[in-house]
Amino acid sequence: GADGFSTNxxxxxxPCIAKPISHIINTCxxxxxxxxxxxxxxxxxLYKSGDHKSIKNYxxxxxxxxxxxxxxxxxxxxxxxxLDKHSVLSKNQYxxxxxxxxxxxxxxxxxxxxxxxxxxKKVMAxxxxxSKAFDNVDHAILLERIERxxxxxxxxxxxxxxxxxxxxxxxxxxxxxxxLVSNKGVxxxxxxxxxxxxxxxNNMDQVVPSRHVAFADDITLLFAEETESKAATKVKGSxxxxxxxxxESNLVLNSQKSFLMQFFTQSSRYVCSQYIPSIQQVSSIKxxxxxxxVSLSFEDHVSYIHK
Numbered sequence: 118g119a120d121g122f123s124t125n126x127x128x129x130x131x132p133c134i135a136k137p138i139s140h141i142i143n144t145c146x147x148x149x150x151x152x153x154x155x156x157x158x159x160x161x162x163l164y165k166s167g168d169h170k171s172i173k174n175y176x177x178x179x180x181x182x183x184x185x186x187x188x189x190x191x192x193x194x195x196x197x198x199x200l201d202k203h204s205v206l207s208k209n210q211y212x213x214x215x216x217x218x219x220x221x222x223x224x225x226x227x228x229x230x231x232x233x234x235x236x237x238k239k240v241m242a243x244x245x246x247x248s249k250a251f252d253n254v255d256h257a258i259l260l261e262r263i264e265r266x267x268x269x270x271x272x273x274x275x276x277x278x279x280x281x282x283x284x285x286x287x288x289x290x291x292x293x294x295x296x297l298v299s300n301k302g303v304x305x306x307x308x309x310x311x312x313x314x315x316x317x318x319n320n321m322d323q324v325v326p327s328r329h330v331a332f333a334d335d336i337t338l339l340f341a342e343e344t345e346s347k348a349a350t351k352v353k354g355s356x357x358x359x360x361x362x363x364x365e366s367n368l369v370l371n372s373q374k375s376f377l378m379q380f381f382t383q384s385s386r387y388v389c390s391q392y393i394p395s396i397q398q399v400s401s402i403k404x405x406x407x408x409x410x411v412s413l414s415f416e417d418h419v420s421y422i423h424k
Contacts, residue, residue, distance in 0.1 A: 118157075118158075118159055118180050118181045118182035118183060118185070119157045119158065119159045119180070119181075119182060119286070120157075120182045120184075122182065122183050122184070123183070124183055127183050127184075127187075138184070138187060141184075141188070142187070142188055142191050145188055145192075145275065146191075146271070146275065149271040149272075149274035149275040149278060150275070150278045151188070151275060151278040151279040152188075153282070154182075155181075155182050155184055155185040155188070156185070156279070156282065156283045156284060157182070157283075157284045157285065157286075157296070158179035158180065158181055158283065158284070158285040158286075158299075158304050158306075158307075159179070159180040159181075159285075159286060159288050159293075160177050160178070160179055160180070160285050160286065160287045160288065161177075161178050161180060161287075161288055161289075162175040162176070162177060162178075162287070162289060163175060163176040163177075163178050164176075176305065177252070177287075177305060178305055178306045179285065179304035179305055179306040179307055179310075180288075180306060181304065181306065181307055185307075186307070186308050189279075189307060189308035189309045190308050192272075192275065192276075192279070192309060193308050193309055193312055195272070196268060196272070196312065197215070197312070199267065199268065200266075201215070203267060205266045205267070205319070206315065206316075206319060207319050207321070207322050207331075209321075209322060209328075209329055209330055209331055210315050210318070210319065210331045210332075211225075211330065211331065211332045212311065212315055212331065212332040212333035212335075213311040213312060213315060213333060214315075219332055219405040219406060222330050222331075222332045222337075222405055223404070223405055223407050225330050226242070226330050226337055226339065226404070226409075227409075227413060229328060229339050229341070230242070230339075230380050230413060231413070233341035234380060234381070234382055236341075238341040238342060238343065239341070239342055239343070239344060239345050239347075239348045239379070240339075240340065240341045240348075240379070240380040240381075241339075241340045241341075241348050241349075241352055241377060241378065241379045241380070242337055242338065242339050242340070242377070242378050242380070243337070243338040243340075243352060243355070243356065243375065243376070243377050243378075243396065244335075244336075244337055244375060244376050244377075244378070244402055244404055245336040245337070245338065245359065245370060245375045246335075246370070246371040246374035246375045247334045247336070247363065247368055247369065247370060247371060248368070248369040248370070248371040250314070250333075250334035250368055251302060251303055251304075251305050251310065251314055251334065252301070252302040252305075253301060253302060253367055253368055253369070254301060254302050254303050254313070254314060254317050254367075254368075255301060255366065255367040256277070256280045256281065256300070256301060258317070258366060258367065259280070259303075259313060259316070259317045260273060260276065260277055260280075262316065262317060262319070262320060263276070263313075263316050265320075266316065266319070268316075276309075276313070279309065280303070280313075281300075282298060283298070283299045283304070284296045284297065284298055284299065285297055285299055285304075301367075303317075311333060314333060314334065315331075315333060317366065318331065318334075318366075321336075321359075321362060324358055324359075324361070324362040325338070325355055325358050325359050325362060326355075326358075327339065327340060327351060327355040328340070328341075332405055335404070335405060336359075337404065338352070338355050338356075338359070340352055340355070345379075348379075352377065352396075353395075356370075356395075356396065372395075372396065373397075375396060375397075376396065376397050376398070376399045376402055377396045377397065377398045377399070378398070378399060378400070378402060378409070378411060379398070379411060380411050380412070380413065381411060381412060382412065401417045408421055
């Protein structure tokens with residue numbers, strides 16, 4: 118993190134600093150205040166794919182103080198215990214949840230496709246990409262939504278304190294930028310960031326009624342209908358609902374990186390790009406680390422692994 122303290126150093130010093138850290142954590146809960154010096158993030162850029170010269174192809178990762186992460190873990194545990202007790206989180210969300218993984222999400226997607234193809238249905242899926250979703254979380258909307266889920270009072274105030282007036286600097290090529298205040302977003306690389314994001318998106322079920330599977334900001338909409346035209350109509354309606362929901366959340370659907378796939382068995386191949394011209398149709402896509410093709414043969418993934 119920005120302070121330069123390593124995890125190993127904290128472990129070595131644990132017998133000496135455990136009590137002071139416990140006091141700080143208890144004070145945070147009692148005063149509903151997150152320490153300002155721990156709200157400074159060192160941002161490093163992680164290359165994703167595409168043009169190396171384009172800043173859009175880099176993911177900003179926040180390196181935070183280990184002390185910040187210790188406090189965040191305590192806050193996160195209390196929140197997760199509450200969410201689990203009251204079954205708050207959507208069953209369609211697989212990201213950053215206990216006993217859930219990308220494998221579970223992929224099994225759900227593939228099972229849906231296989232099941233409905235076996236029934237002779239026309240099956241489609243939209244793989245939706247959100248533009249810089251973590252960076253554009255609106256703090257006011259987030260705090261309002263989690264209050265509706267029951268995270269109120271001092272805990273809500275503590276999260277507000279954690280989010281407001283966060284500062285960051287970019288570290289690149291051995292040099293640091295000046296400090297800048299960040300008034301929106303949740304830090305990627307933090308403990309609380311992913312949890313806060315899935316809470317931010319938790320009410321999507323109410324707005325997008327179609328079957329969907331989410332892993333944090335990776336969203337897959339699933340459709341199975343008797344005819345291609347009915348499936349296409351459902352796709353267009355759900356995309357419209359999703360766009361409106363994202364607009365209300367101050368998020369944006371990246372149409373250039375969102376794709377439509379239509380699945381088939383060898384005896385029932387079909388095409389329907391004529392029905393949905395607004396979204397690019399593909400025959401293969403990498404989703405949550407697995408290459409999916411239109412017949413779920415996994416040949417593309419085998420080729421990828423073989424390389």
